[in-house]
Amino acid sequence: MMRSMYSAVSSLRAHQTKMDVIGNNIANVNTVGFKGSRVTFKETFAQTVKGAGGAQDGRGGTNPMQIGLGADVASIDTIQRRGAVERTDNPTDLMINGDGYFMVSDDINFLNRYYTRAGNFMLDEGGSLVTQDGYKVLGYMADETGRLKSSLEGLKIDKSLVYPPQATRPSDPPIPGEEIVTFKGNLDSNTTSFGEIDASGNIQNEKGAIVGDSNGGAAIYSFDTELSKAAGKPIYAQKNEDLSQSLARETTIEVFDDFGNVHQLKMLFTKIGVDSTNDQSVWKVDAIYMDQDGAMIANNTTNKYTADGKPDTTDVSNGFNYNGGNSFILKFDKNGKVVGDSKMTFNIGKDLTDGADALVFDMDLSNLTQFADKSNADASFIKGYKQGSLSEYAIAPNGEVIGMFDNGQRRLLGRVAIANFKNPSGLQRFQSNMFLETRNSGNAVIGKPGQDGFAGLNPGSLEMSNVDLGQEFTNMITTQRGFQANSRVITTTDQMLEELVNLKR
Numbered sequence: 176m177m178r179s180m181y182s183a184v185s186s187l188r189a190h191q192t193k194m195d196v197i198g199n200n201i202a203n204v205n206t207v208g209f210k211g212s213r214v215t216f217k218e219t220f221a222q223t224v225k226g227a228g229g230a231q232d233g234r235g236g237t238n239p240m241q242i243g244l245g246a247d248v249a250s251i252d253t254i255q256r257r258g259a260v261e262r263t264d265n266p267t268d269l270m271i272n273g274d275g276y277f278m279v280s281d282d283i284n285f286l287n288r289y290y291t292r293a294g295n296f297m298l299d300e301g302g303s304l305v306t307q308d309g310y311k312v313l314g315y316m317a318d319e320t321g322r323l324k325s326s327l328e329g330l331k332i333d334k335s336l337v338y339p340p341q342a343t344r345p346s347d348p349p350i351p352g353e354e355i356v357t358f359k360g361n362l363d364s365n366t367t368s369f370g371e372i373d374a375s376g377n378i379q380n381e382k383g384a385i386v387g388d389s390n391g392g393a394a395i396y397s398f399d400t401e402l403s404k405a406a407g408k409p410i411y412a413q414k415n416e417d418l419s420q421s422l423a424r425e426t427t428i429e430v431f432d433d434f435g436n437v438h439q440l441k442m443l444f445t446k447i448g449v450d451s452t453n454d455q456s457v458w459k460v461d462a463i464y465m466d467q468d469g470a471m472i473a474n475n476t477t478n479k480y481t482a483d484g485k486p487d488t489t490d491v492s493n494g495f496n497y498n499g500g501n502s503f504i505l506k507f508d509k510n511g512k513v514v515g516d517s518k519m520t521f522n523i524g525k526d527l528t529d530g531a532d533a534l535v536f537d538m539d540l541s542n543l544t545q546f547a548d549k550s551n552a553d554a555s556f557i558k559g560y561k562q563g564s565l566s567e568y569a570i571a572p573n574g575e576v577i578g579m580f581d582n583g584q585r586r587l588l589g590r591v592a593i594a595n596f597k598n599p600s601g602l603q604r605f606q607s608n609m610f611l612e613t614r615n616s617g618n619a620v621i622g623k624p625g626q627d628g629f630a631g632l633n634p635g636s637l638e639m640s641n642v643d644l645g646q647e648f649t650n651m652i653t654t655q656r657g658f659q660a661n662s663r664v665i666t667t668t669d670q671m672l673e674e675l676v677n678l679k680r
Contacts, residue, residue, distance in 0.1 A: 273630025
């Protein structure tokens with residue numbers, strides 16, 4: 176009878192352990208990334224009353240007689256099943272869409288590593304991506320060129336990051352076919368012609384008067400002496416009304432020097448007429464440099480002027496010029512396609528770049544067309560940009576941390592790393608939703624999300640607890656009944672012992 180009492184006591188202990196696990200599961204039903212546990216039982220040693228007997232001399236064999244000595248806890252397993260998805264739209268909230276664990280560390284050398292499914296991260300005062308307890312999230316940081324480093328370290332999103340400027344100039348060494356400034360679009364073929372080009376290359380108006388030639392030409396804006404004297408710089412403001420009637424397109428583009436300074440160029444496309452010798456449509460392309468005050472500097476001049484109030488042309492290499500100081504003539508064939516020279520070469524000298532090197536670049540006009548449609552010619556591509564500061568960031572499904580800068584550029588800042596294990600159930604719980612590597616879990620296999628078989632991420636989402644309340648309440652009922660039944664065994668055994676004692680009476 177004593178055996179039944181001790182068996183019941185062992186079972187009470189086992190059921191109490193199971194209730195403890197159930198209680199912890201229910202307590203963490205809303206814990207981010209929590210993995211529920213289950214308890215399984217096993218029987219303990221059995222006392223053999225009689226051993227088994229084999230068949231002999233015509234008699235059959237006999238089975239052993241054994242009395243069990245109760246129950247014990249066989250295992251407490253962590254269920255690594257993925258939990259439900261909660262959308263948060265918080266940029267630092269991450270969820271692993273499959274197997275794997277985030278790696279976090281509280282070590283300055285990132286050697287102490289812990290593993291978690293809880294992706295409710297945040298940024299600290301230094302821009303480090305950390306857990307709610309301050310453990311740094313590990314990954315691969317990128318250098319200034321956007322290339323990932325090979326060593327694991329704490330991910331950092333530094334709001335003081337800047338994107339260095341890039342000048343509107345060819346690469347060094349030159350890249351064949353590289354675009355610097357490219358124009359696309361149309362020039363209306365129905366634009367009023369200002370005149371025609373005669374056999375000597377002179378541009379004549381409708382009255383036959385020569386107003387320019389194919390190398391010089393008349394300018395849309397002419398020099399204003401009085402405004403120049405008042406402003407202390409050459410200003411082109413007077414507009415040639417006759418020539419402006421043939422102006423099909425006026426647009427402004429921005430280019431950049433090595434310091435990231437912005438330089439504005441006003442582009443003017445004027446239809447001259449048709450060359451009678453080859454029936455090609457002839458256009459004159461002018462460019463005017465716009466300084467920060469809005470003053471206009473014409474081709475082959477500087478931002479200085481002489482004592483008589485005229486533009487200073489003594490050292491135009493430090494001023495503004497294009498096409499060797501000549502006007503640029505653009506020609507179209509009968510099909511509306513550009514023929515002949517289509518590349519303008521610009522020079523913005525040191526007098527205009529505030530200490531940066533002179534800016535020399537080409538502008539490609541070969542993609543322009545001349546059809547009977549509205550004029551919409553504009554720059555489709557301009558190499559270069561000013562310096563930018565980090566304004567926004569986002570984490571992609573492949574774990575890449577992308578920085579968006581206020582100069583319109585983007586750069587890779589880093590990439591989240593995740594770890595897989597051959598036996599995730601062998602991980603040991605630590606604290607705060609974290610696990611430790613054990614001998615039975617195997618070594619961590621580290622990789623990048625969405626690459627080489629590793630799961631991707633769901634940015635702006637969290638993995639919730641995988642605890643099933645319905646299952647836990649069912650387990651609670653069966654555990655309660657098991658505990659209750661075993662307590663009845665103890666009570667009944669006690670009554671039997673009492674009767675045994677009463678036999679003396």
